[in-house]
Structure formats: C-alpha cells, structure tokens
Amino acid sequence: MESTDGTKVSDPRTPPGRRERVGAGGDPVLPGPFDDPPGDGTDVVLDCGWGRLVFGQTFAHPSDVADVLRSEAAGSRDICIYLRDPHVLVSRLPDELFIDPSLTYRLDLANVQQDADAAAGLRIRELRDDADGHAVNRIYARNGMLTAPVDVLVANSATKHFLHLVAESRTGEIVGTITGVDHVAVFDDPESGSSLWCLTVDPNNAPPGTGKTLLLELAARLAERGRRFVDLSVLAENEGAIRLYERLGFERTPTLCVKRKNPINQRLFLPKMPDGYDELNPYARIIADEAMRRGIRVEVTDPAWAELRLSNGGRTVLTRESLSELTSAIAMSRCDDKRVTRRVFEDAGLTVPRGRTATGDDDDAAFMSSVGSVVVKPARGEQGAGITVGVSAPDSLATAVALARRYCADVLIEEMCRGEDLRVLLIDHEVVAAAIRRPAxxxxxxxxxxxxxxxxxxxxxxxxxxxxxxxxxxxxxxxxxxxxxxxxxxxxxxxxxxxxxRTANLHTGGTIHDVTSRLHPGIAAACVTASRALGIPVTGLDLLVRSCDQPEHVFIEANERPGLANHEPQPTAERFIDLLFPGTSAAHRLWTPAGVPAE
Structure with missing residues (x-):
C-alpha cells in the first residue's frame, strides 16, 4: 500500500473504529506518516524498505504493537522504538519478541558543531534516483545489512519524512549513506525530535571520516528544520561506533527497542549454546532448541545421559529427553514393568493381548499352544532388546525365553496379535502425534x-x-x-x-510414518484413558491396529521416555515445553481487544 505522497505504510490492519486513508491506488491506508499528519498521531508505522519503524509512543495499546510486529514481512527487520514499558510487552510474548541488545544515544542539536577532521572531497547530498538506490544497496550488502527495494528508497527520500543522504566522492561514486527520520513531519512529535538509521560506508572506497561527515551533515540539516535532538540505536558491542558518538556529544538515554524473533535477528536473542550441547542426541536437542527459543535457560548437566536443567522465572525442571521430574516414580514403574502396564490397562477396561509370566515349564508351551504364535519379551527393558516375535515351536520358545532373560530375569509371553505397529504420543493427556512404525x-x-x-x-x-x-x-x-x-x-x-x-523399533532400523491426521477418534480416546490410568504426563503408547483410521486396536506397552524428535513435523517439543513451563505457551500470552493482557 502507498499513501498519496508515496510513503509506504506496511501495516494492513484496520481495527474497528479506526480511521482509514486511501492511497493513490485506491487501497485503504492506516493513519501514519502522511504529509498532513492524522492529528491523533496514533499507530504510526513507517516503511524503510529493509523493515518498518514502529513508533511505540503513538500506540494506545501494547497489543496493537504486538500485532504490527507479528505482521513483519519475511526477510525484513522491524524495529519498535519509544514504546512505554517495552519490558512488559516482551514479558508477555517472550518467544515472539525480544529487547534489542542495543544502546540509544541522543545528540542535542542546539550544540552541533562541524568537525575539522571531517572527510575532505566529499559531496553530501540527498538520495535522488534509482542509481543512488542501487549504490546504497551495494553498500548495505557489503556491510552485511538488509537491502531495500530501490523504489521505496527513492520514494521515501522524496518526502519530508525522510532525510536520506549519500556521500559522493570526487569520482562520483557513492561511498556512504545515512537515513534521518523527521518525527515532526511523520507524526507531529510534540518533543520536536528526530532519529537516524543505517549510517554506513563503503569499506573499500570510503575515505577516513566519511561516517562522521555524513552524521554531522544530517545533524546540521535537522537543526535547520528546528529539531531539538536526534536519536540513534547502536549495538552495545559496537564499541568503536560508540566512542565516535560520545566524542561528537551524544549521550546515553534509557530508550529501548523491541524486535520480533526471526532468523535475521537470531544472533541477537539466542543465548550462547550451553556447554555439552553438541554432544546431545536428537531427542534431547529438540527440547533444548525449543527451550532456548523461548528464552528458557538450558544447562546440559550430563550430555551422555541426555540430561538437561531448564530454568525460567524461578522454576527449574530436570529432564532426560522427554522424561522429566513431572513423571512420578510410580508412573514410571508402571511403564517400566510390562506386566504392571498390562494390569493397569486391563483395570481401565482397555484391550491387551492374552499373556503370562514365563515359568520355564510345560505351562509356557501350553499357553502358546492355546493362542498360537506368541511374542516373548523381557518384562523390563526398552528399544526392543531381547524381544522375539512369532514364536510357535517349543524349542523356539525356550530359546526366546533364554534370550529375554539376558535382559531381565522376568519374562512375559504374550499372544501374537496381527496388525500395524502404531505409536501414539500423549502430552498432558492429549494426543499430540501418531505414527505407524514399520520394521527395517x-x-x-x-x-x-x-x-x-x-x-x-x-x-x-x-x-x-x-x-x-x-x-x-x-x-x-x-x-x-x-x-x-x-x-x-x-x-x-x-x-x-x-x-x-520382526519388530518396528526405531533403534533397530525401523521407520516411522506420521498418521496423526488419520488417527481414529476411538483409538485416540482409548489412549487418553490409558495415559490417565498410568498417571503419566508424557508417554508413548504402542498399539497394534488393523488400520490407524479403524477403531480396532490392542495395547502392547507404554514408554515413559518417548522420542519427541521421531514425530516431526508434529509440535512435540512445543507441547512438552508448554507442559514444563505453561507460562511460556501461546495460550498464556493472549491479549484482549482492548490491549489488556489476559490473566
């Protein structure tokens, strides 16, 4: 969208009761940076090409600021400045927004003086055409900055809202650029302020002092307009630039900027990878990644054991992959011993195969004869170790029992049921993912x-x-x-x-195929009953089914530490962190239309 004077207004929202403007193309345009300010000065969003400047002091409600930042275009970087209490907004949306690790400096324009060390032989002028726009983008790119559409740069420079200057060398080459924003022209700023952005020079061709020359020329031109001050934002780690600004008379102010978490800004908001992170297996790493994305502190307490300590807001939780302190010892023991799992399921009215504990005598063979083929497995164990499927002869039964006893003294013999191997993952007694597992x-x-x-x-x-x-x-x-x-x-x-x-265990080469959207509601309901009967907050239930979209099923076992990474793209890690730290979930960061945070 574009206003009648060519200024881009990126925010497409028009909240109820808010006045619209119509641009040259007939599209509705929200109140913002027009030649004639809208009067109420609300919700001002200025498109700079590389992203938008969101003037927080013009917004009545922080929820509207959040909505604007959420609408950030892919590949852009929006910046919200002058927002009152920015830390409050970020605390409500910690996995979407962050406080930019930059410092804000202000120069009193009444005291601007030219500097004898300014670069000689430079012509400072306004950006005026496409050739200038392309030259500016080349300088941006050489400095690792985002580029901007040339038509936006040229159109913005033609308005009184922007003062976009370029430094031209004696050869006519553009070797530096700076952008000033006149707050009075944009939204009739009662403080008569301004700000500067994107001060940068060609690292190969700009003579020493080019940046300083651009900055002082911009300050002088803004002073001529009667502006009282000019603000700038600089990364706290950019010590060289900070020393320059302080020598020129800039002073620190407490102003903070808010940005949206996106791939471009990742370096600014992601914490340093904790020691031991690279040693984590995929099942622990997916949890660490989701926690760090939300600003939760991650300590790798034992990388070989995949153990993490997660901390946020005074709450600390230890995890080993998807097993956490929230799983009680009782619930874990119910899953650990497959005989107990069977009893819990039977007591809850769920279907399980017929089975018995191996006694090593003729009764084992008699049971096998009565049900046909059997599955022999250790009563305790994981990852398919010691399991034999399809046993039907007495000699094979004795061999299978002996193999299972290598892993556990107690052995379970179960009727072999035919069907596909289904794993259903539940978190907080809700089905999050389902997958058919097939043998290698x-x-x-x-x-x-x-x-x-x-x-x-x-x-x-x-x-x-x-x-x-x-x-x-x-x-x-x-x-x-x-x-x-x-x-x-x-x-x-x-x-x-x-x-x-014979078995579809992933650790022995099995493959997994997502069927979450096809899971029969009867199977899903039975799985919820099973997780509640076990009293376990996170579990992977193994079933045999005729088909995932048919109701027939039989429960085989329950896993207290299911692999969350096996079910991508389902949001397994997100739901797990929601469980551990509910205050960081999207459901706890709702805003009412009036902009008051929901409790």
Whole structure:
C-alpha cells in the first residue's frame, strides 16, 4: 500500500473504529506518516524498505504493537522504538519478541558543531534516483545489512519524512549513506525530535571520516528544520561506533527497542549454546532448541545421559529427553514393568493381548499352544532388546525365553496379535502425534547381497537419526532373513522389498510414518484413558491396529521416555515445553481487544 505522497505504510490492519486513508491506488491506508499528519498521531508505522519503524509512543495499546510486529514481512527487520514499558510487552510474548541488545544515544542539536577532521572531497547530498538506490544497496550488502527495494528508497527520500543522504566522492561514486527520520513531519512529535538509521560506508572506497561527515551533515540539516535532538540505536558491542558518538556529544538515554524473533535477528536473542550441547542426541536437542527459543535457560548437566536443567522465572525442571521430574516414580514403574502396564490397562477396561509370566515349564508351551504364535519379551527393558516375535515351536520358545532373560530375569509371553505397529504420543493427556512404525527393510537392486543392502540401509538410517537408528546384523536379523527364504549372501532381486527385522523399533532400523491426521477418534480416546490410568504426563503408547483410521486396536506397552524428535513435523517439543513451563505457551500470552493482557 502507498499513501498519496508515496510513503509506504506496511501495516494492513484496520481495527474497528479506526480511521482509514486511501492511497493513490485506491487501497485503504492506516493513519501514519502522511504529509498532513492524522492529528491523533496514533499507530504510526513507517516503511524503510529493509523493515518498518514502529513508533511505540503513538500506540494506545501494547497489543496493537504486538500485532504490527507479528505482521513483519519475511526477510525484513522491524524495529519498535519509544514504546512505554517495552519490558512488559516482551514479558508477555517472550518467544515472539525480544529487547534489542542495543544502546540509544541522543545528540542535542542546539550544540552541533562541524568537525575539522571531517572527510575532505566529499559531496553530501540527498538520495535522488534509482542509481543512488542501487549504490546504497551495494553498500548495505557489503556491510552485511538488509537491502531495500530501490523504489521505496527513492520514494521515501522524496518526502519530508525522510532525510536520506549519500556521500559522493570526487569520482562520483557513492561511498556512504545515512537515513534521518523527521518525527515532526511523520507524526507531529510534540518533543520536536528526530532519529537516524543505517549510517554506513563503503569499506573499500570510503575515505577516513566519511561516517562522521555524513552524521554531522544530517545533524546540521535537522537543526535547520528546528529539531531539538536526534536519536540513534547502536549495538552495545559496537564499541568503536560508540566512542565516535560520545566524542561528537551524544549521550546515553534509557530508550529501548523491541524486535520480533526471526532468523535475521537470531544472533541477537539466542543465548550462547550451553556447554555439552553438541554432544546431545536428537531427542534431547529438540527440547533444548525449543527451550532456548523461548528464552528458557538450558544447562546440559550430563550430555551422555541426555540430561538437561531448564530454568525460567524461578522454576527449574530436570529432564532426560522427554522424561522429566513431572513423571512420578510410580508412573514410571508402571511403564517400566510390562506386566504392571498390562494390569493397569486391563483395570481401565482397555484391550491387551492374552499373556503370562514365563515359568520355564510345560505351562509356557501350553499357553502358546492355546493362542498360537506368541511374542516373548523381557518384562523390563526398552528399544526392543531381547524381544522375539512369532514364536510357535517349543524349542523356539525356550530359546526366546533364554534370550529375554539376558535382559531381565522376568519374562512375559504374550499372544501374537496381527496388525500395524502404531505409536501414539500423549502430552498432558492429549494426543499430540501418531505414527505407524514399520520394521527395517531393504530394497533389492539385483547386484548387492542382502548383507551389503543391510549395511547401506543402516548407514542411511544412522545418518538420518544422528546415529540413533541402525540395523544390527545379529541372530534375529539372520533368522528373519532365513524365514523369508533367503541367505545373507543372496542377491536380492531388483525391486524386491525384504523385511529384515520382526519388530518396528526405531533403534533397530525401523521407520516411522506420521498418521496423526488419520488417527481414529476411538483409538485416540482409548489412549487418553490409558495415559490417565498410568498417571503419566508424557508417554508413548504402542498399539497394534488393523488400520490407524479403524477403531480396532490392542495395547502392547507404554514408554515413559518417548522420542519427541521421531514425530516431526508434529509440535512435540512445543507441547512438552508448554507442559514444563505453561507460562511460556501461546495460550498464556493472549491479549484482549482492548490491549489488556489476559490473566
């Protein structure tokens, strides 16, 4: 949108009861920087091309400032300055906004004097055409700054709101630039102030003193207009620039700037990566990343154990991946022992496979005979270790029980139920994600042996999961291949798909496929019942289903430490941090239309 004088007004919102203006193209334009100020001086947003200046003192309600900053265009950088109590706004929206780590300096224009060290041979003039705009953008780019549309730069320079100056060398080359904003022209500022932005010079061709010359010329021109002062914002780490400003008579003011958290500003608001961060596995790192994004302090207390200490607002929570202090020892023990998990589910009226604790006698074989094939698993354990699927012969049963006892003295024998392996993730007793898990498989190419195919697929899975998923070439893999009618040295025909593991565990090369949007509501409701029965705030429930969009299901087990990273792009880390620090969630940062923070 564009006003009749060419000044860009970026904010497209027109709140009820707020007066509109119409630009040259017929589009409605909000009150803002017009040749004739709107009178009430409210909600002034000025488009500078590289982003917008939001004059906070012209806004009646901080919620409106938040709305403007939320509408920031991709690839731009908006700056809100002069907002009253900016820390209050940021405290309400800590994962969206931040206080810019810059200092604000003010120069009293009544005391401006020319400097004998100003660069000689420079012509300081106003930016006037596209060629100047392109030259300014080249200087911006060389200094790592955002560029601006040339038409915006030229149009802005033609108004009395901007005083956009360039430094021209004897050869006619543009070697420096500075932008001044006249607050009186923009919104009839009662303080008769102004500000300067984007002071920068060509690092290769500008003579010494170019920046100082531009600054003093801008100050002189603003003084001629009768302005009382000019403000600037400078990063606190830019000590060289600060020394220059202080030598020229600038003095610190308590003014703060507010910006929106975006990729461009990331360096300014993200904390330094904590020690041990690079050693974290993907399941802990996704939590650390989300916490730091919200301004929550992260300490890596044990990287090998994936343990973090998260702190915010006087609250501290220890986590090990998705297991936190909020999970009680009782809830954890209910998940840890699969026999207890079964009892809890049965007592809650949920469907589980028939099963028994192995006794190592004829009763085990009799149970297997009554149900057909069985699954043998350690009563306690994780990541699929020690599990044998599809046992149907007495000798195989004894072998499977012996294998399971390597991991736990107590062994569970369960009826083998057919179906797809479904993992449902619940946080705070709400379904956040659901995924079908499939056993590791390889695709034949007609050239490589099954062993080679497994090794290549294992490398790909490890690379995709940060080393968390690999296909072991153990006895279970060899037996699975043998049962399919192959030997490990056989060449798999081109296009043939061969499952090389019986279980879909991700740590043994299984793959995961998101089905959250397709999950049957009956399954979702049963999972909520299961999480409440366990009394656990975060859990990954494993079920066998005919299809994820059909109601038939049977519960297999519950995991007290599910991998949140396995369910991207579902918002698993976001919901986990919401649980730990509810005050940082979006639901706790609502604003009423009147601009009063919701309690």
């Amino acid at each position: 498989s390889v695709l034949g190419d007609g050239r490589r042996s099954i062993t080679e195919l497994i090794e290549r697929q294992s490398q790909r899975r490890a690379a995709a999961t940060g080393g968390e998923s690999r296909i072991p070439t153990d006895d279970l893999t060899r037996e699975t291949v043998r049962e399919a009618g192959f030997a490990m040295d056989d060449v798999l025909p081109e296009g043939a798909v061969l499952a090389v593991r």
